[in-house]
Amino acid sequence: MDVLLWITAVSGLAWVYLTLFHGWFWRTDVRLARPAAPPSGSGSVAVIVPARDEAAVLGESLPALLAQDFPGRARVVLVDDGSTDATAEVARRLGADAMVPLTVTSPGEPPSGWTGKLWALRHGVESVGEVDWILFTDADIAHAPDSLARLVGEAERDRLDLLSVMARLRTHTRWEKVIVPAFVYFFGKLFPFRRVNRPTSRVAAAAGGCVLVRRTALERAGGVAAIRDAVIDDVSLGTALKRSGGRIRLVLADGPARHVDSVRPYPGLADLWNMVARSAFAQLRHSWLLLVGTVAGLALVYLAAPVALVVGLVGGDVPLALLGLAVWALMTATYVPMVRYYGRPAAEAVLLPAAATLYLGMTVHSAVRHARGRGAAWKGRTYPAPAE
Structure with missing residues (x-):
């Protein structure tokens, strides 16, 4: 319980940093100017x-x-x-x-x-x-x-x-x-x-x-x-x-x-899975070390709070449950603007840990595909990692 409490506390600090000091990444107000600036007409x-x-x-x-x-x-x-x-x-x-x-x-x-x-x-x-x-x-x-x-x-x-x-x-x-x-x-x-x-x-x-x-x-x-x-x-x-x-x-x-x-x-999960998995490992520069760090980071940032909440409730550890709830609420709040941008109910933002789990799986699968020589596959073509 003590170890999970500390892990969740670190996750909470990470979310405080991400929310306040990471370029306001969660906001959805960076758009084209309105009204539109008319072009010169000569271009x-x-x-x-x-x-x-x-x-x-x-x-x-x-x-x-x-x-x-x-x-x-x-x-x-x-x-x-x-x-x-x-x-x-x-x-x-x-x-x-x-x-x-x-x-x-x-x-x-x-x-x-x-x-x-x-x-x-x-x-x-x-x-x-x-x-x-x-x-x-x-x-x-x-x-x-x-x-x-x-x-x-x-x-x-x-x-x-x-x-x-x-x-x-x-x-x-x-x-x-x-x-x-x-x-x-x-x-x-x-x-x-x-x-x-x-x-x-x-x-x-x-x-x-x-x-x-x-x-x-x-x-x-x-x-x-x-x-x-x-x-x-x-x-x-x-x-x-x-x-x-x-x-x-x-x-x-x-x-x-x-x-x-x-x-x-993208009718089914497999279509979306392939869309992400074909390039996820390339995003990590085909680095296995970065893959391990990414998996650990995703687990810490997105999964620690839900686990702490459930474990705290089941085990009767009120401080752990409250901390897990608070961290989960903070990450949910950062996701609400994007969920609403896509016209979805704000309540669906609570599913962010589930979405992160799927992306974790897609990222690992992308690395496995690369290890099997499939690289980034798209419409009949496969691209290996660029030569150093």
Whole structure:
């Protein structure tokens, strides 16, 4: 009991630090400016959409890009990354007579040392020539009609080199409701948005579903080739831009009104599990030592309080139970804003320890997959750890 009491006390101190001194990571008010800053109207934007076997979602996402209300010059380039379905055909059909012109192209298979997505992005960048801005956006992301204008407007106004929006993921199924808010919450904990956005901070990140980048800044950072083998390409891109002197900003998408939303469904637990597990070990830089530390840290921070509460109640240890309850209440309070951001009842925030347990399992499974030679597997491709 005494050992568990001390462990829970340490967990409580960790939560006090995280709540007050970790970049206010739990807040959800870092958004695009409202009202939108109007772009100058003289700029040019190329929207590059990497797509591999995305025929099923293009009907919900691509039409919005092709109907953007943008005062400057805009074009969309869909890069068909070796699809085995009708991705290219669906895209061409949707692009017929669109307001924004569409080009469908294919780069062929990536050479050694490149991930498929980054090879596709490089091909897209090379195909658009001289433009002021490049918007990298995934094939499953649906944009509001004013999305491009808002992004460029804010980037121009604040002289940003990169502006990224964390898209709102779907929360339709039972497992999506449990896992998705926690996914964004944990991302914000790893990369507190306010620290990412502070020029003097070394913390850098981006959200790959929607990344607007100034072309000259991308070139200064070494282009897409600088991160050619990155599995977590969005964070790597944000880091490269910031290290090269660029000013970056990461924000959440707007609330319930659609702005930058993912339309990709994750029907069951296995779909969400694979989504996280394919890159979790890469996030730990393929370090077994970091894996052990992460597992221990997750257990201490998220599981000590519930265990203390249950053990205290069963064993009649009132101080232990009260401490466990207090720490659990604090962590729950930090999760409420994200749960409500996703339109869920605040009471569901109490499930954070359960979500953390699932993520712990996903992280361990990611390492096991790597040990078995499967690495980061995605749509028929497997990427090992980058060579040292």
